[in-house]
Amino acid sequence: MNDRSSDAIGPQAAPSHDLIACPQCDWLHDVGDVPTGTRARCVRCRTVLLAPRRGAAATIVALATGALILMVVAVSFPFLDIAAGGLRSSASVMDAALSFALASGRMAPLSVIVLALIVVLPVARLCGLIYALGPLALGRRARPYAAQAFRISMRLRPWAMAEIFIIGVAVALVKVSSLAAVGFGPAFWAFVGLVILVAAKDTILCERSLWRALDRAA
Amino acid sequence: MNAGAAHGTVAGRTARSAGLVGCLHCGLLAPMGETDCLRCGARLESRFRNSRQRVWAWWLAGLIVYVPANLYPMMITDTLLATYSSTIIGGAMDLVTHGDVFVGLIVLIASVMIPVGKFLAIAWVMIATRKLRPGGAHRLHRMYEVVEFIGRWSMIDVFVVAILAALVHLGSVAGIFPGLAAICFGASVIFTMLAALSLDPRMIWDAADPNAQDPSA
Ligand SMILES: [Zn+2]
Ligand SMILES: [Zn+2]
Numbered sequence: 001m002n003d004r005s006s007d008a009i010g011p012q013a014a015p016s017h018d019l020i021a022c023p024q025c026d027w028l029h030d031v032g033d034v035p036t037g038t039r040a041r042c043v044r045c046r047t048v049l050l051a052p053r054r055g056a057a058a059t060i061v062a063l064a065t066g067a068l069i070l071m072v073v074a075v076s077f078p079f080l081d082i083a084a085g086g087l088r089s090s091a092s093v094m095d096a097a098l099s100f101a102l103a104s105g106r107m108a109p110l111s112v113i114v115l116a117l118i119v120v121l122p123v124a125r126l127c128g129l130i131y132a133l134g135p136l137a138l139g140r141r142a143r144p145y146a147a148q149a150f151r152i153s154m155r156l157r158p159w160a161m162a163e164i165f166i167i168g169v170a171v172a173l174v175k176v177s178s179l180a181a182v183g184f185g186p187a188f189w190a191f192v193g194l195v196i197l198v199a200a201k202d203t204i205l206c207e208r209s210l211w212r213a214l215d216r217a218a
Numbered sequence: 219m220n221a222g223a224a225h226g227t228v229a230g231r232t233a234r235s236a237g238l239v240g241c242l243h244c245g246l247l248a249p250m251g252e253t254d255c256l257r258c259g260a261r262l263e264s265r266f267r268n269s270r271q272r273v274w275a276w277w278l279a280g281l282i283v284y285v286p287a288n289l290y291p292m293m294i295t296d297t298l299l300a301t302y303s304s305t306i307i308g309g310a311m312d313l314v315t316h317g318d319v320f321v322g323l324i325v326l327i328a329s330v331m332i333p334v335g336k337f338l339a340i341a342w343v344m345i346a347t348r349k350l351r352p353g354g355a356h357r358l359h360r361m362y363e364v365v366e367f368i369g370r371w372s373m374i375d376v377f378v379v380a381i382l383a384a385l386v387h388l389g390s391v392a393g394i395f396p397g398l399a400a401i402c403f404g405a406s407v408i409f410t411m412l413a414a415l416s417l418d419p420r421m422i423w424d425a426a427d428p429n430a431q432d433p434s435a
Contacts, residue, residue, distance in 0.1 A: 015247035021233035021240020025423035028233050045359055085391050091384035099383035103396050110401045114380055151258050158370055168377025174321040211244035
């Protein structure tokens with residue numbers, strides 16, 4: 001959000017915008033424009049410093065929007081159902097999150113955490129990315145607070161666990177398959193699709209390249 | 219690919235030794251002493267403040283709740299014939315012996331090997347960085363990266379219990395209920411994730427760098 005032409009902070013000249021410190025080992029690199037499709041790695045620890053992609057912002061916004069729509073489907077439709085001995089039982093994603101609280105008041109905090117990890121934080125991340133990168137994708141100027149939205153989205157990354165939830169569901173299905181016949185609701189397929197879109201988005205998302213792009217659009 | 223790697227005049231040293239502090243999020247540099255990144259607003263710290271104390275505190279908290287996580291039942295299964303409660307290890311062993319060996323092994327890896335390995339790996343990194351020979355940073359850093367990447371996957375077990383407890387309500391035929399171990403195990407995963415996030419990887423490289431001096435020390 002700052003002015004690229006500002007040349008001095010106090011007595012010391014501001015370091016060049018081409019200069020990057022490796023976030024893992026603090027080694028300084030003078031990295032100018034990296035051609036799209038290539039990667040600049042830290043010479044000391046091999047961490048990827050920049051991996052810009054052509055049209056990254058547009059692709060990320062498209063994938064995030066798709067994932068957000070699928071999340072709405074995933075929380076509002078039946079997720080799984082089972083049948084055995086003439087009895088049926090079904091569960092939604094919300095039921096799964098709330099199952100601890102329903103079993104015992106002492107475990108209510110775990111329900112809050114599970115709801116945050118599989119629904120609230122993934123949604124917050126997707127919204128933040130769409131808000132911050134949307135104008136970039138359209139070639140417009142950055143929105144107010146775009147930097148904050150993007151920063152919070154990236155900070156939430158380890159805590160958004162939709163992909164771990166779907167693996168947990170797969171394990172649960174193996175456990176329950178000997179007990180009952182399992183049926184898949186629309187929410188199940190929506191959730192699988194959402195995980196694939198999120199994974200695709202995260203593989204092309206290079207945080208530092210996008211900060212440079214946001215900077216230019218400010 | 220090593221596109222556009224070091225070729226500048228200030229490159230070839232650490233930001234700290236150049237009197238600069240690098241933003242961990244956007245990569246922008248600022249003069250040492252600046253507190254907030256001009257570009258992204260993140261807090262700037264040349265090295266995490268009290269990193270060691272915070273890592274050990276979260277590590278210990280995670281270890282403490284990991285004990286009841288293994289003693290209490292993770293899941294209670296009610297069937298027509300019996301009520302059966304299983305611990306984390308018991309549930310995984312059941313899958314291996316009676317159900318699917320492959321899935322059982324995944325659960326065993328996610329809920330036993332990863333948590334235990336994580337405690338050992340974090341402790342190892344913390345102890346090894348007290349005295350590290352030059353060139354010893356690569357392997358230690360790799361270990362830290364693996365811990366940081368893989369730690370969150372332990373949460374699988376909590377999600378398995380969540381979905382089973384929500385789904386299996388077949389009257390008197392079968393019912394599944396979560397046990398107290400679930401909340402202990404969930405807390406343990408979160409605490410060890412916080413321990414890994416409090417660990418400053420730059421500390422590993424400083425420990426192996428004979429030229430690195432902490433200006434604040
Ligand atoms: Zn590095
Ligand atoms: Zn920054």
